[in-house]
Amino acid sequence: MKFLKQVSDYTKETVQAAKFIGQGLAVTFDHMQRRPVTVQYPYEKLIPSERFRGRIHFEFDKCIACEVCVRVCPINLPVVDWEFNPETKKKKLNHYSIDFGVCIFCGNCVEYCPTNCLSMTEEYELSTYDRHELNYDNVALGRLPYKVTEDPMVTPLREFAYLPKGVIEPHGLPAGSRRAGLRPEEIVDTEK
Numbered sequence: 001m002k003f004l005k006q007v008s009d010y011t012k013e014t015v016q017a018a019k020f021i022g023q024g025l026a027v028t029f030d031h032m033q034r035r036p037v038t039v040q041y042p043y044e045k046l047i048p049s050e051r052f053r054g055r056i057h058f059e060f061d062k063c064i065a066c067e068v069c070v071r072v073c074p075i076n077l078p079v080v081d082w083e084f085n086p087e088t089k090k091k092k093l094n095h096y097s098i099d100f101g102v103c104i105f106c107g108n109c110v111e112y113c114p115t116n117c118l119s120m121t122e123e124y125e126l127s128t129y130d131r132h133e134l135n136y137d138n139v140a141l142g143r144l145p146y147k148v149t150e151d152p153m154v155t156p157l158r159e160f161a162y163l164p165k166g167v168i169e170p171h172g173l174p175a176g177s178r179r180a181g182l183r184p185e186e187i188v189d190t191e192k
């Protein structure tokens with residue numbers, strides 16, 4: 001009886017192992033039918049989506065040193081260095097900085113700035129060897145962002161949301177192919 005039970009267990013395990021190998025191979029064969037979706041970064045880059053919250057851009061001349069950005073920031077991050085000018089009876093901005101090593105890119109400061117001098121860009125490549133280099137002063141913040149679509153060294157690829165319906169691969173799209181659904185400006189037009 002013991003021998004028969006051993007044979008029975010062995011047969012069950014063999015059948016189960018064959019089933020699992022079959023399931024694994026089914027996934028492999030399924031992927032052999034698909035085209036690769038690999039993005040050859042950094043030679044190719046995906047175009048970030050419209051509302052991407054990347055590195056913040058700051059316009060020094062528009063800032064009125066009101067410090068609203070500091071109050072709405074969950075970690076009181078922006079540093080607004082100003083002094084009162086008795087002649088003009090107005091605040092004079094000396095320096096402005098945001099430390100992107102600490103910023104959580106929530107966009108609150110951009111949303112609430114009364115003069116719109118802050119904006120979120122599509123820049124996401126901020127890595128450095130020293131985290132202190134992520135503390136951007138007003139000069140670094142005022143630098144215009146690099147756009148993937150304007151970089152001559154990079155082939156821009158459409159992100160999934162920009163691809164035509166049913167397409168999952170951004171390479172070799174026919175010229176003029178439209179993304180699925182309406183663009184934001186087209187949605188605005190339909191609501192007029």
Ligand code: SF4
Pocket residue numbers: 062063064065066067068069070080112113114115116117118
């Ligand atoms: S909210 Fe805008 S205007 Fe006010 S201090 Fe911040 S960046 Fe300057």
Ligand code: SF4
Pocket residue numbers: 069072073074075076077078098102103104105106107108109110
């Ligand atoms: S994006 Fe958010 S965390 Fe970063 S500075 Fe603005 S409010 Fe603060």
